[in-house]
Amino acid sequence: MERNSERRRLPPLNALRAFEAAARHLNFSRAADELSVTPGAVSQQIQNLEDYVGAALFKRTPKGLLLTDAAQTALPALREAFDRLAEAASMLTAAVDGRRLTLTAAPSFAAKWLVPRLGKFEELHPQVDVWLSAGLELVDLSTGEVDIAIRYGAGRYPGLEVSRLIGETVIPVLSPDLQATNPLNTPADLAGHVLLHDGSPEPDDSCPDWTMWLAARGVRGVDGARGPRFNQSSLVIEAAVNGRGVALAKRTLAQADLDAGRLVAPLQIATAVDFAYCVVHPKAKGRLPQVKAFLNWITAEAEAHEAALLALDNGAGI
Numbered sequence: 001m002e003r004n005s006e007r008r009r010l011p012p013l014n015a016l017r018a019f020e021a022a023a024r025h026l027n028f029s030r031a032a033d034e035l036s037v038t039p040g041a042v043s044q045q046i047q048n049l050e051d052y053v054g055a056a057l058f059k060r061t062p063k064g065l066l067l068t069d070a071a072q073t074a075l076p077a078l079r080e081a082f083d084r085l086a087e088a089a090s091m092l093t094a095a096v097d098g099r100r101l102t103l104t105a106a107p108s109f110a111a112k113w114l115v116p117r118l119g120k121f122e123e124l125h126p127q128v129d130v131w132l133s134a135g136l137e138l139v140d141l142s143t144g145e146v147d148i149a150i151r152y153g154a155g156r157y158p159g160l161e162v163s164r165l166i167g168e169t170v171i172p173v174l175s176p177d178l179q180a181t182n183p184l185n186t187p188a189d190l191a192g193h194v195l196l197h198d199g200s201p202e203p204d205d206s207c208p209d210w211t212m213w214l215a216a217r218g219v220r221g222v223d224g225a226r227g228p229r230f231n232q233s234s235l236v237i238e239a240a241v242n243g244r245g246v247a248l249a250k251r252t253l254a255q256a257d258l259d260a261g262r263l264v265a266p267l268q269i270a271t272a273v274d275f276a277y278c279v280v281h282p283k284a285k286g287r288l289p290q291v292k293a294f295l296n297w298i299t300a301e302a303e304a305h306e307a308a309l310l311a312l313d314n315g316a317g318i
Contacts, residue, residue, distance in 0.1 A: 011048070011049055015048045018041075018042045018049070019057060022058070023075050026065045026066070027065065028046075053070070057070065058071065086144070099127055099129050100129050100131060101148070102131045102133070102147045103294075104150070105132065106151075108233035108235075109253065110134040111234050112237065112252075112254075113252060113305075118130060125290070141160060147285050148281045148294060148295070149279070149281070152168070152202055152276070153278065157280050160281060160283075162278050163295070165276070165278060165298065166252050166277045167272065168251065168252055168272075168276060169250075169251045170208060170248050170249060170271050171265050171271070172213075172247070172248055172267050173237070173240050173264065174193070174240055175240060175241055175263060175264070176262075178193075178243045184246060184266050185267075188219055194228070194245030195210045195224065195226060196245040196247040197209065197236065198233050198247065199231050200233045201231070210225070212224075227245060236249060237249050237257060237263070241257055279299075
């Protein structure tokens with residue numbers, strides 16, 4: 001028992017924190033600002049740590065601070081240890097409130113795809129309370145405040161666990177009433193329609209706008225830049241539902257309205273894009289039971305969604 005206790009004997013945590021911050025900044029004042037203490041307090045903590053290890057940790061030169069060889073050797077392991085401590089603290093917090101699952105997603109995906117399905121998850125897991133935050137900004141998942149994010153992008157999110165959910169295509173859609181009064185049977189028919197533009201901010205060069213779409217199909221005499229523009233995909237879809245024109249819509253988001261007959265896609269021309277919807281989370285969060293349950297559920301929902309689209313496309317000959 002004594003040997004185990006001796007093996008776990010550690011210097012004060014505050015001294016280690018002061019050293020890590022000072023080593024990262026190579027400046028005691030900036031480390032002090034980060035830790036909300038005085039530079040003198042940082043210096044004292046560093047001195048305490050040097051006394052503990054019996055070696056200097058910094059070299060003071062005319063150009064500023066430099067790490068000693070011993071400090072450079074130990075710093076990566078210390079940073080990893082602090083990362084593990086942060087993960088453990090996050091897991092402790094989640095364990096105390098194991099009923100809560102916090103999610104973040106873009107507003108259009110949340111409104112058009114996720115929220116209509118969440119009732120199924122809640123029926124399967126009534127003990128879990130889902131807290132959903134919809135916003136366009138990328139939430140910093142390293143803080144531990146959010147368990148899972150659903151992002152639309154290229155799938156490169158360093159330091160996070162990433163699983164692809166659903167690929168995306170864009171397709172021209174309009175309301176059934178508009179199709180009945182002003183039929184859209186060929187791309188050239190767009191000359192007689194108002195074009196609705198999806199101005200959502202995702203920087204995906206592979207996603208065509210109307211100008212690109214018309215040019216790819218050799219349609220002339222139509223100004224692809226004219227028409228109303230909306231900063232969220234769900235808004236351009238709603239405008240199409242309300243008969244304001246033809247939208248070049250993200251199909252994943254428009255599919256519920258197509259299935260319900262609020263929209264039609266008479267041209268049946270779907271253009272694939274590079275971006276996809278991905279579910280991402282810190283590795284430590286993946287150990288939580290409510291996170292595991294949600295990941296299993298949303299993966300199954302995404303697979304069912306893509307299978308249904310494939311069956312529709314095969315039936316329509318797309």
